[in-house]
Amino acid sequence: MQSVAAALERLGELAESPAVSRLATAFADAGHELALVGGPVRDAFLGRAVNDLDFTSDATPDEILGIVKPISEAHWDVGRKFGTIGAKIAGEQVEITTYRSDAYDGESRKPEVVFGDSLEDDLVRRDFTVNALALRLPERTLVDPSGGIEDLLAxxxxxxxxxxxxxxxxxxxxxxxxxxxxxxxxxxxxxxxxxxxxxxxxxxxxxxxxxxxxxxxxxxxxxxxxxxxxxxxxxxxxxxLPEIPALRLEIDEHHHHKDVYEHSLTVLRQAIDYEVSRGTLASPDLIVRLAAILHDIGKPATRRLEAGGAVSFHHHDVVGAKLARKRLRALRYDNDTIAAVGRLIELHLRFFGYSDQQWTDSAVRRYVRDAGPQLERLHILTRADVTTRNRRKADRLGFAYDDLEERIAVLAEEEELAAVRPELDGVQIQEALGIRPGPAVGEAYRFLLELRLDEGVIGEDAARERLLAWWAGRDGAEG
Incomplete structure (x- = not known):
């Protein structure tokens, strides 16, 4: 938190920037009020970078458009019915919104848009006092009708x-x-x-x-x-998101298991740490974070109290993936996000056990094949899912995953593992077997894919020989 004097100095520098000063002059010349409002003013006090330039005015959307057109490189009015006009001025993107006094009627899912005529009234209808701050332009007067500065300080x-x-x-x-x-x-x-x-x-x-x-x-x-x-x-x-509070499973004195809710929050935090430290994804990554918080939501439905005080969650990965897809669809997430999160939850347990018995090359290939484009996210989620306080166990799992990633890298370099495909394509299969397009081609393709995963690269000639042998021994094979 910066001092008030330092914040006002930052705001003064912002007001002198080409975009803001040009906009302030244009509105003043047109006889309309203009104020920098909300996040930019708040962030100046917090010492945070100011990324968005949001303004409010007594001008109507049509009047705003008339003012910004002559001074902007581009403008858009997709938010016009909500009172917002966007523009690019002196290389900066800005948004100007007419004073608002919206309200819900108690039944509708969307607010009724009502324009206001006072900056102070606009501010007191905003969400929080720390966002109900404005800097009048061009006079540079700070407006704080609700004590937002005091709340920022506190x-x-x-x-x-x-x-x-x-x-x-x-x-x-x-x-x-x-x-x-x-x-x-x-x-x-x-x-x-x-x-x-x-x-x-x-x-x-x-x-x-x-x-x-x-x-x-x-x-x-x-x-x-x-x-x-x-x-x-x-x-x-x-x-x-009822699946998240449902993670707070009751733990009795006879059956003990990890607190799933607290575990999920820890996994989320650790996933973010890995996402940032590995630097292999554009951060922040929404898919990683959705998968982390939702990865165990199948546990409540699959919990079984076993003899001797044990607790099991068999198939919670499969159930959790199904529940996650259903919830994300209800929240109108896009299909790609839903598919990616679901896949990560399905696969998040696959690694555990690797440290007990090292996988074959075939198993490593299948791990990569099944993860597909989500492999890096799966690396992050799997590592983040280790929340044990037993340092020896945590180290053992960490070293095991290091080893798995090294093997993936070696195989990838040797075999172009990220694009595992049979060594013969559909046309070559048809030529080798003398058949036309149809289900048999797909069956042959799957045979060759399994061969590729099991044995790696064997060359086209060898693949063709194995295909012909398989075809000859196939029930109902056609000549």
Missing amino acids: GILRTPAAAEQSFGDDPLRMMRAARFAAQLGFAVEPATERAMGDLAGAIERISAERVRDEFSKLLLTADPVPGIRLLVDSGIADRV
């Missing part, structure tokens, strides 16, 4: 209006509280947190797409765990 999230009213206006703000708690490292003010619990059911009025986007933003923070805890403790997760 590290507190609080709504400008009564929390019940604010969350009633837009229930998604409760999920935003979780995201900002994680993103900023702030504590939610007690009355605001109580209101989240009291109004948790209101989140069901929000569209699945908006819930999805907010949950994704939470997962993409540097440490999502405090936000997830808030969603679970408030009861909001029960409404939008």
